[in-house]
Amino acid sequence: MGEQGATRRLSPRRWRILSYLAQHGSAxxxxxxxxxxxxxxTAHRxxxxxxxxxxxxxxxxPEDRTHTWWYGVTAEGTDVLRRAxxxxxxxxPLRLGQRSSGVADALLFLPLVEVSRRNPGRxxxxxxxxxxxxxxxxxxxxLARLRADGYGVWLQDGRCLRFLVHVDRGPIGDVVAEHERPVxxxxxxxxxxxxxxxxxxxGVVLLIAQDAEREDRLRADLLRRPLRNVLATTTEQLLxxxxxxxxxxxxxxRNGRRRLIEVGS
Structure with missing residues (x-):
């Protein structure tokens, strides 16, 4: 199928899928x-x-026993989008077609989309x-010097929460002493x-720690040196x-764990 002929036959949904892959990496x-x-x-087709x-x-x-196909945009697909x-x-968008999938996408974006689908109207x-x-x-x-992994607006039960997301990448460096790994x-x-x-x-800055020990160290640091914003922590395992x-x-x-909509100021 020629590229020009293919693009003329792209439905609006296929344009959106192509754009999503170009901006979010593989899916x-x-x-x-x-x-x-x-x-x-329908998605498969x-x-x-x-x-x-x-x-x-x-x-x-070849190591994936589920044999899941992962799709990403090609250079031709990126050019089609750029021209359009x-x-x-x-x-x-910057780095169109050159982005890798974000960790925050897997931990928050897709699960929250699924929660939204399961609870329409709520x-x-x-x-x-x-x-x-x-x-x-x-x-x-x-706030150009601040780096984050994502930003979102969550609506639930008539309430709205705007949040910024940071994901803990784990110990920095190829060789880290065992006693230094938690921090x-x-x-x-x-x-x-x-x-x-x-x-x-x-309303809140969300911090996703790699494990429970690192979350405890993070919380202890925040208690010693609080930040201006309200912060909330969790772990990858919990998510x-x-x-x-x-x-x-x-x-x-504060004591106990809370729902997402409850953690904001």
């Missing part, structure tokens, strides 16, 4: 079905069509910005906030076992 059929609120069969048109590539790991955006006078992930767009949003608020790299999560001279305009809107978040200085 599985299930991810696409979830984000675009379609059946897995759209992705296969885009693949056969040469606009997306697919690969799967430029021709319509819209801005071209819950909704109203907005989500991936890492690059979050950086742009921070610059607009004169190695944690300072970088908060460095931008400690340098900032203003509040981030969100793998529970939905992120549930009682998995701790606010330093």
């Amino acid at each position: 599985s059929t299930l991810d696409v079905a979830l984000v675009f609120a379609v059946s897995r069969l 759209d992705l296969v069509w885009l693949h056969e048109a040469g606009l997306v590539r697919r690969e799967r790991s 955006l430029t021709g319509s006078g819209r801005p071209v 819950c909704e992930l109203f907005q989500w910005l991936a890492t690059m767009e979050t950086s742009s949003w921070l610059r607009q608020h004169d 190695s790299g944690l300072g970088g999560l908060l460095a931008g906030h400690r340098r900032a001279d203003r509040l981030v305009p969100v 793998y076992r529970h939905w992120p809107d549930e009682q998995v978040w701790q606010v330093p200085g």
